[in-house]
Structures are given as structure tokens and as C-alpha cells.
Amino acid sequence: MTRPDDARRAILRAIRENLARGEASRPDPLPGGSPPDPLPLRAGSSQGVRTLFTEQLAAVGAQCTPVCGEAEAGRALARTLAGVHARRVVGSDAPLVQRLLHALGDGFVLEPLDRLSRDELFACDAGVTTAQWGIAETGTLVLESAREKSRLLSLVPPTHVVLLSAGCICESLGDALARVSVASHAITLITGPSRTSDIELTPVVGVHGPQTLHVLLLEEA
Amino acid sequence: MSFERSARAALADEQLRGALRRATTLFGERRRAAMATLPDWEGARDRARAIKDETLLHLDRYLEEFTANAERAGARVHWARDAATACEIIGRIAAERGARTVVKSKSMASEEIHLNAALAARGLEPVETDLGEYIVQLAGEGPSHIVAPAIHKTRGQIAALFAEKLGVEPSDDVAALAAAARQTLRRRFAEADLGISGVNFAVAETGTILIVENEGNARLTTTLPRTHVALMGIEKVIPRFADLEVFLELLPRSGTGQRMTAYQSLLTGAKRRPDDEGPEELHIVVLDNGRSAMLASPVTRQTLACIRCGACLNACPVYRQIGGHAYESVYAGPIGAVLSPQLFGLARSSELPYASSLGGACRDVCPVKIDIPALLLHLRAEVVGRRAGKGGVLERLAFSSYAAVMARPRLFEWVMRAARMLRILPPIGAWTKFRDLRPLAPRSFREQWRAGLRDQAAP
Numbered sequence: 001m002t003r004p005d006d007a008r009r010a011i012l013r014a015i016r017e018n019l020a021r022g023e024a025s026r027p028d029p030l031p032g033g034s035p036p037d038p039l040p041l042r043a044g045s046s047q048g049v050r051t052l053f054t055e056q057l058a059a060v061g062a063q064c065t066p067v068c069g070e071a072e073a074g075r076a077l078a079r080t081l082a083g084v085h086a087r088r089v090v091g092s093d094a095p096l097v098q099r100l101l102h103a104l105g106d107g108f109v110l111e112p113l114d115r116l117s118r119d120e121l122f123a124c125d126a127g128v129t130t131a132q133w134g135i136a137e138t139g140t141l142v143l144e145s146a147r148e149k150s151r152l153l154s155l156v157p158p159t160h161v162v163l164l165s166a167g168c169i170c171e172s173l174g175d176a177l178a179r180v181s182v183a184s185h186a187i188t189l190i191t192g193p194s195r196t197s198d199i200e201l202t203p204v205v206g207v208h209g210p211q212t213l214h215v216l217l218l219e220e221a
Numbered sequence: 222m223s224f225e226r227s228a229r230a231a232l233a234d235e236q237l238r239g240a241l242r243r244a245t246t247l248f249g250e251r252r253r254a255a256m257a258t259l260p261d262w263e264g265a266r267d268r269a270r271a272i273k274d275e276t277l278l279h280l281d282r283y284l285e286e287f288t289a290n291a292e293r294a295g296a297r298v299h300w301a302r303d304a305a306t307a308c309e310i311i312g313r314i315a316a317e318r319g320a321r322t323v324v325k326s327k328s329m330a331s332e333e334i335h336l337n338a339a340l341a342a343r344g345l346e347p348v349e350t351d352l353g354e355y356i357v358q359l360a361g362e363g364p365s366h367i368v369a370p371a372i373h374k375t376r377g378q379i380a381a382l383f384a385e386k387l388g389v390e391p392s393d394d395v396a397a398l399a400a401a402a403r404q405t406l407r408r409r410f411a412e413a414d415l416g417i418s419g420v421n422f423a424v425a426e427t428g429t430i431l432i433v434e435n436e437g438n439a440r441l442t443t444t445l446p447r448t449h450v451a452l453m454g455i456e457k458v459i460p461r462f463a464d465l466e467v468f469l470e471l472l473p474r475s476g477t478g479q480r481m482t483a484y485q486s487l488l489t490g491a492k493r494r495p496d497d498e499g500p501e502e503l504h505i506v507v508l509d510n511g512r513s514a515m516l517a518s519p520v521t522r523q524t525l526a527c528i529r530c531g532a533c534l535n536a537c538p539v540y541r542q543i544g545g546h547a548y549e550s551v552y553a554g555p556i557g558a559v560l561s562p563q564l565f566g567l568a569r570s571s572e573l574p575y576a577s578s579l580g581g582a583c584r585d586v587c588p589v590k591i592d593i594p595a596l597l598l599h600l601r602a603e604v605v606g607r608r609a610g611k612g613g614v615l616e617r618l619a620f621s622s623y624a625a626v627m628a629r630p631r632l633f634e635w636v637m638r639a640a641r642m643l644r645i646l647p648p649i650g651a652w653t654k655f656r657d658l659r660p661l662a663p664r665s666f667r668e669q670w671r672a673g674l675r676d677q678a679a680p
Contacts, residue, residue, distance in 0.1 A: 004299060004300065007299075007300040007301060007302050007306065008288075008300040010302055011284075011300050011302060011455065011507070011509045011513060012281045012284070012285070014302075014509065014513035014514070015280050015281045015284070015455070015513045015516060016281050018513050018514055018515075018516035018517040019278065019280070019281075019516050019517075021517040021518075022516060022517045022518045022519060022522060023278065023519075056480075060481075060483075114496070118410075118411050118445065119411055122407060122411060137480075138480050138481040139481075140481055145492075145497065145498065145499070146493075149497075149498050151440075151444050151498040151499060152444060152445075152498055155437055155440050155441065155444065156441075172466075173466050173469055173470070173481075174463065174466040177462060177463060177465060177466055178463065180487075182294075182427045182429055182462070182487075182489045184489070185294065185295070185488065185489050185490050185491065185492055185493055185497065185499065186444075186486065186487070186488055186489075186498075186499055187486075187487040187489075188440070188484065188485070188486055188487075189481070189484065189485035189486075189487070190483065190484060191479075191480075191481040191482065191483055191484075192483055193483065194435070194436055194437040194483055194484075195435050195436070195483050196352045196353075196399060196435060196436045197369070197435075197477065198351070198352040198353035198356065198369055198370070198371055199352070199356075199371065199374075199376050199379055199395045199398055199399070200240070200243070200244065200375065200376050200395065201243070201244050201247050201248070201369065201372075202376075202395040204395055204396045204399040206399075206403075207352055207399045207402070207403055207436045207437070207438075208350070208403060208406070208436045208437035208438040208440075208441055209436065209437025209440065209441075209483070209484070210437075
């Protein structure tokens with residue numbers, strides 16, 4: 001067994017020697033460093049971008065309800081949760097999510113995220129989070145771990161309800177990649193519910209992750 | 222068993238061929254529909270290939286940059302020259318943490334190094350959690366397709382397998398089968414203390430690894446256990462974060478015909494604060510296992526541009542008939558036929574470069590424009606070059622005589638006349654084993670031509 005540093009040196013040496021055999025001279029690497037600054041939000045979350053986003057959400061099997069202001073968002077959240085017969089609900093630490101959940105009223109059991117065991121989390125019916133960005137061209141939601149504890153809630157319960165500010169819809173994946181920050185150790189891109197086609201290429205939703213993905217698209221009141 | 226014999230066995234399996242025909246046709250249709258949603262498909266292919274070429278020419282530099290940035294973000298990077306070392310590293314990580322249940326998401330590199338067998342030998346129980354991989358693991362098989370591991374199985378076969386292994390009611394309902402797998406695997410996720418994943422792209426600029434999937438099992442694997450081990454070949458690195466865009470445009474469209482798969486996880490190091498979500502440790506194992514040798518020529522180097530989308534399998538007239546298992550390698554289809562001999566040695570897979578019609582469908586669908594037919598010819602030349610002894614002498618003699626005859630018109634005519642009279646066909650056994658060679662015409666064109674002139678001149 002070689003020492004770890006030996007393996008690293010040996011692989012790098014093998015790469016250099018083999019490249020030297022194939023190329024008389026190696027051109028200089030492309031100018032490295034950071035990618036160009038993000039373009040200004042194309043069409044700035046205009047009506048067209050918003051329409052494209054909601055169309056793509058529908059195309060990938062996600063539901064979308066536009067809401068105006070927090071009060072309407074709260075009512076839509078209650079309707080959405082009732083619609084999937086969710087009782088045990090767990091929300092992220094985002095202040096907006098916490099405010100909406102605590103205004104939900106009777107009929108729901110609010111589970112505390114930071115004290116849930118794995119088994120208790122698996123028993124939850126719905127997870128509620130925000131998303132930091134949307135991507136219009138693909139109907140994608142972008143969740144950044146540095147902004148909110150949303151990794152498990154957006155994944156484990158059978159229903160995921162997402163609050164997204166309508167002003168945060170990027171046109172393309174490239175726009176979104178230019179905006180996210182790797183200060184987040186986990187950035188998750190979500191496009192529709194969990195799905196598989198592993199048996200006879202027949203689509204099934206909800207295999208490991210949520211079966212239902214519902215976006216509440218929030219316009220400022 | 223040789224490729225020839227296993228291919229024959231596959232050809233006789235009607236159920237297998239039906240499953241393959243339906244699946245590969247559907248994959249092809251979905252891919253074409255998805256391609257149309259990208260305005261400049263050709264431009265995206267060229268751009269992706271240029272990025273890969275640039276990376277491979279400076280692979281040492283980009284790997285070092287990736288390592289430095291991943292470690293700065295809190296990951297531990299391990300280097301493995303070969304399969305045994307990679308298994309040893311991962312086995313030791315598991316042992317040191319007292320891991321018992323190991324959950325795995327799909328990783329072709331882990332199949333390549335036979336990681337599951339190595340972990341089982343240490344008393345661990347690795348559980349495949351991708352539905353297709355779970356099915357083939359239950360069946361005691363390997364994957365037969367890069368993207369859809371259980372593509373060779375019908376729902377009836379899977380229903381029978383689940384009834385036997387999981388004790389569930391046999392059901393032909395695909396949703397019920399998926400639900401049974403979800404329920405069983407949730408229990409394994411609940412107790413897992415180590416998660417092992419593959420890597421689709423590794424970004425040098427940020428030290429980020431990206432994992433592409435649809436089911437959510439890779440997210441569970443990389444979020445729930447305390448320790449996450451990601452296994453990547455040295456060729457997975459790309460220079461910049463912004464380069465991810467073009468690859469995420471090409472990979473889902475080429476692989477499954479989706480504009481975007483359900484989930485992409487971009488992971489940069491381990492969690493930063495104690496109360497963050499996710500594993501406490503991220504170990505990244507960088508695997509060579511024969512890859513660096515492919516850098517030695519521009520022809521073989523392009524093998525490392527592959528992003529494992531599986532489009533060439535679905536387009537290949539050979540794969541479509543025989544499926545993945547006949548290749549007797551974890552990598553099947555056109556890319557498998559060029560990858561396997563280079564990774565595992567020509568001696569072990571000398572037949573694979575011939576498992577192609579050289580029609581070029583694989584090259585046409587490849588999102589990074591790998592010239593697979595050129596690679597196949599290159600490898601065939603190597604096979605022939607290595608063949609020493611009697612066969613080689615006879616072959617050289619045959620070709621030098623052929624060259625001598627073809628260069629002399631008189632001699633050619635004489636030889637052909639003799640061949641027609643004696644009804645001799647050239648002794649090209651390997652060629653005529655699977656193909657019919659038309660018998661020589663009773664009269665050559667020249668003879669007919671001369672006779673025709675005489676006939677016309679007669680009246």
C-alpha cells in the first residue's frame with residue numbers, strides 16, 4: 001500500500017508523462033479565475049419570464065399558485081396542505097415560513113425541525129421551505145443551504161411546498177449559476193417531483209423524494 | 222464466456238430483445254424531442270467538447286486546483302491509482318467510523334472497481350438505492366445500461382423478483398413496485414451511517430462536486446449519513462463553475478430526454494457549522510485506474526470526454542440487439558467497447574472493438590462529439606498489432622499477396638479467372654462467419670463487356 005501523497009504524485013506524474021507523449025507542446029490554459037460577472041437579470045423577472053416559469057413548472061408536474069402578500073400566501077398554504085391531507089407539517093427556519101406556519105390554525109401538527117429524529121422526520125406529511133431562485137427555462141427551483149435549512153424538508157416528506165418570490169425568477173440556468181454562492185456547501189436544484197423511469201421506462205413520481213411539489217409564487221402586496 | 226457466445230445467447234432471448242427494443246426506441250424519441258428545445262444544439266456540443274479538450278490537456282493543473290479548493294471547503298481528497306487502492310481507501314473510511322449500513326447512489330466508477338464486493342468482504346452491507354441499481358443488486362446482476370441499469374428486465378420479471386426477495390404481493394403495477402422499493406429503502410436510509418455516491422462533474426474553480434439524478438436517492442445518500450464518500454474518475458473535473466451550464470444542457474437531454482433532471486446537488490465541502498444540515502465529513506476519492514494512459518494520444522484521449530449519458534448505447538444497432546450484459550464489462554455499448562479495452566486491458570476485451578458496424582450512429586448522437594468509430598479502428602489496429610505468431614504471419618502473407626495482385630492488372634485477371642473456374646472464395650473466415658459473401662459471377666465484367674461488343678458487332 002502506497003502512502004497517500006505517493007499516490008497523488010504518481011497520478012499527476014502519469015498524467016504529465018502521457019500528455020507529453022501525445023502533444024509536442026501544450027498550449028497555455030484558458031484564462032482561469034472567476035467567470036464573468038452575471039448579466040443583469042434578463043427581462044428582469046418580467047411577465048414573460050414569469051409565464052415561462054409557470055408553464056415549465058406545469059410541464060414537469062409541479063403545481064403553482066400565484067399569491068399576493070403574506071395573508072393570501074397563508075391561506076393558500078393551508079388549502080394546499082389540506083388538499084394533500086397533510087397533518088404533520090415541518091417548516092424550515094426561514095422567518096417567512098415560520099410566520100406562515102404559526103398562522104395556519106387548527107388541524108395541523110407543527111413539528112420542530114431541529115429536534116426531529118430521522119424516524120420522526122420520515123413520518124412527516126409535508127415540508128415547507130422557501131427557494132432562493134427560480135429558473136424560467138426549465139421550471140427549476142434553487143435552494144441554497146447557507147440561506148435556510150431546507151435540504152431534508154424539501155426531500156423527505158411526500159409533499160414539498162415552496163415559497164418563491166416572483167422577483168427572483170432568472171431566465172436561464174446560466175443566470176442562476178451566476179447568482180448562487182458557493183458559500184452554501186449544498187446548492188440543490190429541484191425540477192418537478194421525484195421521479196423514476198427505471199422499470200420499462202414507465203414514469204413514476206415520488207419514488208424517493210416528494211410526490212407532490214407545490215410552488216406558492218409570491219408577489220409583493 | 223466470450224463476447225461472441227454471450228451475444229449469441231442474448232440474441233436467442235426474445236424477452237430481452239423485446240425489452241431492449243422498446244426501451245432504446247423510447248430513449249431515442251425522447252432524446253430527439255428534448256434536443257429540439259435547445260436553440261443551438263451543435264453549438265452546445267462544440268462548446269462542451271472544447272471545454273473537455275482544454276481540461277484534459279491540463280488535467281494535472283485542474284485536478285490540483287480542484288483538490289486545493291475542495292480541501293479549503295472542508296473536504297478530504299484521496300487519490301487512488303487503481304481499483305484495489307480505491308476500495309481499500311473507502312473500506313478503511315467505513316471501518317474507522319464503525320459503519321454498518323452503507324447506502325449507495327448510482328456510480329459507474331464504483332461498479333468499475335467492484336466496490337460492493339470489496340465492502341462485503343469487510344463485513345459491510347452496501348445497499349444500492351437507485352431503483353434500477355436496487356433491482357439488479359437484488360437479482361445478483363450488474364447494470365446493463367449506464368443510465369437505466371435494469372433496462373433488460375420486464376415489469377413481470379421485476380414483480381417476481383420483488384415478491385421473492387421483499388415478500389410483497391406480486392404486482393404488474395409499476396407505481397406499486399416503485400412504492401415497495403421506496404418503503405424498503407427508507408428503512409435502510411434511516412439506519413445508514415455512510416453514504417457513497419458518484420460524481421458527474423467536479424469544478425476546479427470552486428471545489429464543487431455535482432451529482433445529477435431523478436429519484437432523490439442521491440440526495441438522501443449525500444444528506445442523511447454522517448459521512449459521505451464521493452468517488453470520481455480523474456476525467457470528471459471541469460475548469461469553471463459557469464461551465465456547468467452547457468453540461469447541464471446536454472446531459473439530461475442526451476441521457477433521458479429531459480430538459481433538466483429532477484435534482485442536481487452541488488456540494489462544496491462538508492457542512493460549515495455544527496447545526497448545518499448534511500454530513501460532517503466529505504471524502505472525495507479521485508480514481509485513475511488506467512485513465513491517465515488514455516491521455517497519450519489525441520485519439521484515445523477523447524474517451525475521457527465522455528459524460529456517461531448513454532445516448533450511444535440507445536443508438537447502437539449492436540447494443541439494441543444484445544443489451545449490456547453481453548459485453549461482459551460494466552461499461553457496455555459503443556463507449557463500453559472503447560472504454561473497457563483501455564481500462565481493463567486489450568487481452569481481456571479484445572473482441573469488443575469489433576462489436577460495431579462502424580455506422581457512426583454513436584458519434585452522431587454523442588453530446589461531446591467523441592469519434593467512437595475512429596477509436597474502434599485504433600483499438601482494432603492495436604489488437605492486430607499485438608497478435609504475434611502464426612496467425613500474424615499468414616495474415617501478413619495474405620495482405621502482401623493481395624497487394625501484389627491488385628497492383629498488376631494482368632495478374633489480377635488471371636487470378637480471378639482461376640478463382641471463378643475453381644470456385645474459390647478468399648479465406649476470410651472471421652468476416653464470413655456472420656456475413657454472406659456473394660459468390661463470384663460466372664463471367665467477369667470485362668468478359669461480358671468484350672462479349673457484348675462482339676454480339677453487337679455480329680449482325
